[in-house]
Amino acid sequence: MSKKTSYLLGILLTIIIGTLLYCYLCDDCHCFPSGEEAIIEDTNSIVEPEVIPATRNAFTISDADGDFNIEINDNFNFKTSNFSILEPIATGVTSEVARLKDYLLANPLKDIDITGYYRSDETNNSAYPNLGLARANAVKNYLISQGVPSKQIDTHGQLNDDINPDDASTLFGPLKFGIVTFEEGATDEVLEAACEAIRKNPLVLYFKTGEAQISLTAKQRQMIADMSRCFDKLGVKVQVTGHTDNTGDADNNVVLGQQRADFAKSYLVRNGILDSNVEASSKGQTVPIADNNTEEGRTKNRRTVITIN
The missing domain is CATH 3.30.1330.60 (OmpA-like domain)
Incomplete structure (x- = not known):
């Protein structure tokens, strides 16, 4: 091979290699024939959220x-x-x-x-x-x-x-x-037992001085559900009685006890217990269950008792 031919081949190889490197390093160049372009993943495509149809029960x-x-x-x-x-x-x-x-x-x-x-x-x-x-x-x-x-x-x-x-x-x-x-004469012994348990151990809500707010535990929520069944099935009434400690005037405490009882009744009614099934009253400071000379005792006396008759 002559020097001239070798020289021309060297130039040709340089052009080919340079072209390949240029296409490889250039993002915007179109070096491939139509239909053979490199596939580049589009990471910015928008994924439509899945549409979940609403359930419609007849x-x-x-x-x-x-x-x-x-x-x-x-x-x-x-x-x-x-x-x-x-x-x-x-x-x-x-x-x-x-x-x-x-x-x-x-x-x-x-x-x-x-x-x-x-x-x-x-x-x-x-x-x-x-x-x-x-x-x-x-x-x-x-x-x-x-x-x-x-x-x-x-x-x-x-x-x-x-x-x-x-x-x-x-x-x-x-x-x-x-x-x-149901069969004639059938009785719900489980319900009757639940109702009797409420009579023996009423639902007791405690309040801070001058306040009337309700926050129920899981056990107390279940008691309210049981009460609802008791008056539905057995025709009993829910009795709500407000009590206070001996702080302040006795007559004012009767009013405060009634406010607490009325608040508890309103809460029950808002939660689906019929107004006609709930009776609210107050005993003020007259029925303490603990010593009013201690803060612990006064806390126990500030209560609303919810039971059934």
Whole structure:
């Protein structure tokens, strides 16, 4: 090979290598034929969020031991973390509730069973152990207002994360209904035991001097749920009695005790216990349960006692 040929080959190789390096290092160069361009991952692409459709449960009730049946698309609706029924209630629901009332009145051995659903990410601001039970009790009170006997209504709460709200945080029909048939003369020994336990060990709420605020423990929430069943099934009344320590004027303490009792009653009513089922009164400073000469004793005397008759 001549020197000239070697020289030309060297120039050609230099051009090829330079071109390849240029294409490799240049981001904006188009060095590849159409259809053979290098694939570059787009890290800035927008991922659309998954759209979860709202759950819409129909108002459905069926009696396996009878010929009663309801199935309509409307239902009782709620906002998330809330137990108040959204208004207005659909006309179709109202009409079917009237049929349900007539059916239960004609069949006193049958109960309507209501299970309220709640999600694990909801906040429970009710007096009940969970929002599902609070929702079931809200529906129960509506049925009672429409003439359904409270003795023929059973309520429950159940966790259900498969119910999804819409974009406005509305839950459509987070409920399940059923008809239960009992035998003649059947008694609920568990309920009767729970009611008797409340009579022996009432729910006691304590207050700071001059204050009337309520904060319930899980055990106290369960007691309120039991009370609700007691007056629904057994026809008892809830009795709320306010007490104070001996700080200040005795007459003023009667007023303060009544304010605390009224506050507790209002709290119960806001949480689905019917006003007509709650009686509020005050004993002021006249029934101490501890020594008023000590701060510990006065703390115990500043109380509101909630029980059933």
